[in-house]
Amino acid sequence: MELKGKVVWITGGANGIGAATARRLAGLGALPVLSDVDAEGGQPLAAELDTLFVPCDVREHADSVRAVEAVVERFGGLDVAFLNAGVSTGCDLGEGFDPEVYRRAMSINLDGVVYGVNAALPALRARGGGDIVLTGSMGGLAPMPYEPVYAANKAAVVALARSLGPAYAEEGVRVNALCPSFAETRILDRLRDALGDFPILDVETVVDAFLNLLASGGTGQAWPVVPGREFEPFRFRGVPGPRV
Template sequence: MQVRFAGKTIIVTGAGSGIGRATARAFAAEGGQVVAADLSDAVEETVAGLDNAIALRIDAGDEGDIQRLVAAACDHFGGLDVFHANAGISGGADGIFDSSVELWTEVLRVNLIGPFLAIKHAAPRIVERGGGAILCTASVAGLRSGAGGPAYSASKAGVINLVQTAAQQLATSNVRVNAICPGLIETGMTQRAFDYAREVGKQDKLGQLNPLRRAGVPEEIASVALFLASDEASYVNGQAWAVDGGLSSSHPVTRQMFGKTAF
């Protein structure tokens, strides 16, 4: 078994379920000292049974909470090596003309300002350790239209550009910044769709638009996250990696037009 993160301290936000939980546990399994963070009490379940992990309840889009999170990791484990800014919300599927400014503001606060705060406050501490990695969970919805609601898609496109910009601004620091772009993954965010498909006997339709003809699981995203955070990816920087079964090679969609739907 690989132990790529022995002696390394890793923060994972959105670690109460789904991709965050799978990633936090995977880091711990490979020797990492993990700080699992989430707004939900479920984050305690993520670290249950792990000797090298602690849980904190925080709001990933609040600057004070992110500062507290980074300080706690450094105080408890002696420093910081990796930050996975994974927390996010969907914002629903309403179109541009049906959604509110309030919804857009909240989606951008959590999904885009959250990763900005992670980079802002984690990077200086990672530099103190001689370098490391920052990962941001984006989405294939941020690569082009057709894979999510407008607010969500715009926020994830922002994450991809943020990662590219941060990689440039952290030049010579030995801190790499990359984004992971999941496709359809069974998580708390998508659970209703999965449950409904199973209820009506259409579970075989889940993920049918990608060449693998299936949905993914959180552990498949976690595997990529661990690679990008490890020394094995030492020359990967400022990139957005799609992990989507090939969906983003085409993004086939039904186009919604103003006032009507085109088929």
Template sequence: MQFAGKTAIVTGAGSGIGRATARAFAEAGAMVIAADLSETVEETVAGRENMLAVRMDAGDEGDVERLVATAVERFGGLDIFYANAGISGGATGIFDTPVELWTEVLRVNLIGPALAIKHAGPKIVERGGGAIICTASVAGLRSGAGGPAYSASKAGVINLVQTAAQQFAGSNVRVNAICPGLIETGMTERAFTYARETGKEDKLGRLNPLRRAGQPEEIARVALFLASDAASYVNGQAWVVDGGLSSSHPVTRQEFGKPAF
């Protein structure tokens, strides 16, 4: 999977999946804009001549428009957009989640990818086609893998890529989603740190058949595949990368009126 002559944007590139994917695109020859709200995005591009760091809010339309314009102005066009930025929204239950948290999670996790599709899509069409990838989650497939706002936002992303794939019909722009399971990222850092400090690291990922958590690079490889010509007939799909977790989604049931654990 080589991307020489291609330009890619990756949001949420300050750490985790976004950082791993942005670097992977760059190593495969693409000109890459690594975008993130955090200043850690500068670390992602450090020492790499074919990468540019941009600070931006993935859920702000003006920021997304400027990000796409930067790709066109600096590199002559845009071929790939990976809308990866997202927030977890915490572990609150549906009866405890305030409207303000619902609004923010949906703004970043669902409206963000919609804005990426809206503004990047036409520029990718101008290049003769390309790929848009959005990070969803196994939590968007069914209950048991995330909080209510997060899960609903990721379910929305899955439907969003299906709808967008249809609306790009005839343009040679493919739109797909990746649904990660438990991956070691900034979002899951607290859980991994706690497990290691308490000697329970072997419990991480124990619910999936591979009996382990995943690494950001394992998602990055799938993102590169979906952006490449090797996936030329893959469109409007949600690719699950979870070690087999969603083949059953085993969970401890929560009873009404009692706290989740």
């Protein structure tokens, strides 16, 4: 995929995977636009890359709409939406269950993705098509006993990408999920003890996978990013159909 001049909106762009992606895209001649609740991290990075930072709480639909409007006003359109903002939860369903922690995690990891898709679609359609990449997780493809709520909202993100891909294919809008295993980001802060010596991804490897996903031209796919594995879409088994 030729990225020079492409406008890419990145949520969760102030640090971690989002920041690394923005830096790589800028180096390839793309125009990354950063959104985050962390203005202290996002504004200096935007200044470094000579681009736009738009404050955005993905839990608020209106924030995503305003962010896309700002992108279009500044750069004339939108080519790629990388809906990457996410948090871990530390929330189980037993005695330690906290409804506020649960609601926050679901709002950021799932509602924020839904709101971002809705906000980005008009701008992508106006461009004649484009890409939406959702940050899922290997936790959305495999059991995650120590983070069940995180696994649940990431599984929903994967299902959303698989369903939206064919829904928008005829319009030239591709929707895919990027599914990293554990990467060196802030999300690991509360998980390190549980992970032990599990191999951790460098964020640059996740960016490599993101670029490979864009170049593939596929849609409705989930791309695992696992240490030592090639980048390719996950091959889901067919579900049982009805018997006559």
